Amino acid sequence: MKYMLLVYGAESCWTPEEREQCMRDSMAICQELESQGKFVAASPLESITTAKSVRVREGESLVTTGPFAETTEQLGGYYILDVETEQEAIDIARRIPPAAKGTVEVRPLAALPE
Template sequence: MKYMLLMYGAEGRWTESERTACMVESMQICDQLAAQGKYVASSPLESVTTAVTVRVRNGKTLVTDGPFAETTEQLGGYYILELEHLDEAIALASMLPPVTKGTVEIRPLFPLDGLPPRQAHPAETKMGAGRPFMLLCYDDESAWRAAGPNARQEAMAEAAALTRELDDAGRYVSASPLHPAETATCVRVRDGKRLTTDGPFAETREVLGGYYVIVAETREEAARVAARHPGAQLGAVEVRPLFEVSRLRKSAPAS
């Protein structure tokens, strides 16, 4: 099963040198996971100061500066891994450098028919103009339950159609819905001791329901794509640029 590991932490808790060392160590772990056939994708995100959040209400697009939730600890990056079971995901989450100062939320990906195959990360290949952005789709799960299964299925079909359109335009990297927030597991490591709790990182009405990684020339273009996601009508879509890590590879010591 594919699992998404979401790295939450307070940005001010890391110095620049610590953050760089964390990313270099994380890349080495990714290389090891890739050699084992468990790695799918990962990336740190740019600071929350670069975020915009998009909502659509009554046909009107509302764009605000800043992340979806104003909290002390914010999403700093993600991994997507192909693993046997949750226990393996918990064990790997415990090894990741951010877990000692923040929280790793583990969520299984929900397989959705109609999505294009994942494309190589823009840093891995020349993929047209622009830079990669992550669209974090926050859902009000109770509102979707009230709308009924047909409305949710129609929204998923619309979301899949949007990915195919982006793919045709050379702007698609990857996307997936997530299983409900009740399936989440959070992992922290403090003083060498692993702490595991059931449930999502943040207890909010709107929870992360899925993601897109796309290529756009500007944040404004990425926000326009976010406004077309059906979830923006009942929830919100946070737009964050991915951090370019390729230049850090030369800083990593040879393994």
């Protein structure tokens, strides 16, 4: 089963040194999972200052600058895993460094019809 781990946190909670160490530690986890055949993809996102939100209401589109919601935590990156159980995905989410300062949401990917 494939799961997406969505990484949320306040961009301001990391020092440059902490962010660099977080990237190194996260990459090590990705390499470990890849060697086990459980890794599909992962990537940090650029700053929320680069985000655009698109909404369509009654046929009219509105594009605004910034993340989709007012919140203290922003989506900062993601992992896609192919693991046997939800519990395994949760156990991996616990190991991801940003979980110590933010939130890692675990969601199964929905299968699309053929």
